[in-house]
Amino acid sequence: MSPSPTLFLSVTDVAALVRQRGVAACIAGIADGLHADFLRWRDFDKCARLAHHSPGGVIELMPISDGVTYSVKYVNGHPGNPAAGLPTVMAFGVLADVATGVPVLVSELTLTTALRTAATSALAARWLARPDSRVMALVGNGAQSEFQAIAFQHLVGIEALRVFDTDARATEKLVANLQGSGLRVQACASVREAVHGADIVTTITADKASATILAADMLAPGMHVNAVGGDCPGKTELEPAVLGLGKVFVEFAPQTRVEGDIQRMPADFPVTELWEVFSGRRTGRDNEAQVTVFDSVGFALEDHAALRFMHAAALEAGLGERLALVPQLADPKDLFGALLPAGAPLQQRGPVNRPSAAPRTRAGSPSPAPRCDRPA
Ligand SMILES: NC(=O)c1ccc[n+]([C@@H]2O[C@H](COP(=O)([O-])OP(=O)(O)OC[C@H]3O[C@@H](n4cnc5c(N)ncnc54)[C@H](O)[C@@H]3O)[C@@H](O)[C@H]2O)c1
Numbered sequence: 001m002s003p004s005p006t007l008f009l010s011v012t013d014v015a016a017l018v019r020q021r022g023v024a025a026c027i028a029g030i031a032d033g034l035h036a037d038f039l040r041w042r043d044f045d046k047c048a049r050l051a052h053h054s055p056g057g058v059i060e061l062m063p064i065s066d067g068v069t070y071s072v073k074y075v076n077g078h079p080g081n082p083a084a085g086l087p088t089v090m091a092f093g094v095l096a097d098v099a100t101g102v103p104v105l106v107s108e109l110t111l112t113t114a115l116r117t118a119a120t121s122a123l124a125a126r127w128l129a130r131p132d133s134r135v136m137a138l139v140g141n142g143a144q145s146e147f148q149a150i151a152f153q154h155l156v157g158i159e160a161l162r163v164f165d166t167d168a169r170a171t172e173k174l175v176a177n178l179q180g181s182g183l184r185v186q187a188c189a190s191v192r193e194a195v196h197g198a199d200i201v202t203t204i205t206a207d208k209a210s211a212t213i214l215a216a217d218m219l220a221p222g223m224h225v226n227a228v229g230g231d232c233p234g235k236t237e238l239e240p241a242v243l244g245l246g247k248v249f250v251e252f253a254p255q256t257r258v259e260g261d262i263q264r265m266p267a268d269f270p271v272t273e274l275w276e277v278f279s280g281r282r283t284g285r286d287n288e289a290q291v292t293v294f295d296s297v298g299f300a301l302e303d304h305a306a307l308r309f310m311h312a313a314a315l316e317a318g319l320g321e322r323l324a325l326v327p328q329l330a331d332p333k334d335l336f337g338a339l340l341p342a343g344a345p346l347q348q349r350g351p352v353n354r355p356s357a358a359p360r361t362r363a364g365s366p367s368p369a370p371r372c373d374r375p376a
Helices: 011-021 023-039 110-128 145-156 168-177 191-195 253-259 274-278 300-317
Strands: 006-009 050-054 057-065 069-077 091-097 103-108 135-139 160-164 184-187 200-203 210-214 224-227 236-238 247-250 292-295 321-323
Touching (some): 006 011, 006 300, 011 023, 011 103, 011 110, 011 300, 023 110, 023 300, 057 300, 069 300, 091 300, 103 300, 110 145, 110 224, 110 274, 110 292, 110 300, 135 145, 135 191, 145 168, 160 191, 168 184, 191 210, 247 274
Parallel strands (some): 006 103, 135 160, 210 236, 224 292, 247 292
Antiparallel strands (some): 006 321, 050 057, 069 091, 091 103
């Protein structure tokens, strides 16, 4: 039995899919699948991602499996890229059948990462932020920011944004992109001004530095902090005192202790994993006045859920292209045969690199065709 050709989803396909369904509906669909996956946390074979660091950024591989479906994402993080006309974050990924290893889907994951990161942030906030939260500060107005805004509007009930970026053009772009969304958007002159009066604070900046974007004295009791941009060793956003203000929640502690804002805290700094809250094992927010912090770094479980969502949605919409990524072999042991001319019967196949003119023997008759280095 030959494997079915792999489905390939390009950026164009995923953009078409998201336009068809709507950004909010895609984020909500991914969040639903992800929530269900968090509830079966123990089904997943989990590990921290494999990171290759360089002076300008990081390239990471993020594998995970639930014993039925395996996924892996390739993703980079290069905060200096926009200055060279490139995105900070670019990604693609694979979904494979665990039973056979057949790659079922190869997909772009740059757009999909923005959707799944927003889905994860909003899902966490639904459980951790005060239910009456209506105003969000959004610090960092780059590639991810609109996705976060729409996720918090539709999944959490945010009505107004207070936005700030050190790059005024990024803020202008965000404001323009959110026109007609129904969100009230106010551009602010500083992080402090944006945070003042907010119920939720999202930090989603990019800088390869132990930065302090958000300081403890900017926060008020009861706020929820959605800290997304501190996701790599030596790359943080929160003053350590912010982490001491209340309760800190993470995706997968072994990875977040290395990559998250808690990298600046002692190794035994207390954290709660999201799945523990969703499953009722541990409490989330304990009271109205508590400060809650989601120290987000991005975990492979989220990409697994997002890839499965996109795969199902693309099949339903008839989008994507079939790729001959792995050979389709009549005889699975005859891989060499894939190099030979199509349709050539086994006995009559010529060599792979037949010389253009067969060498002549002394008598002038063609020499026998050179043999493949395998039994005919
Ligand atoms: N946790 C996750 O799952 C996850 C997923 C995707 C991206 N990220 C991270 O989120 C961050 C944003 O990603 P992006 O794709 O939007 O990057 P981006 O480069 O498009 O945008 C980042 C923005 O942050 C702004 N910025 C930098 N320093 C700032 C500061 N001190 N104050 C205010 N704004 C500042 C920049 O001007 C830029 O507009 C990155 O650090 C990325 O690694 C995390």
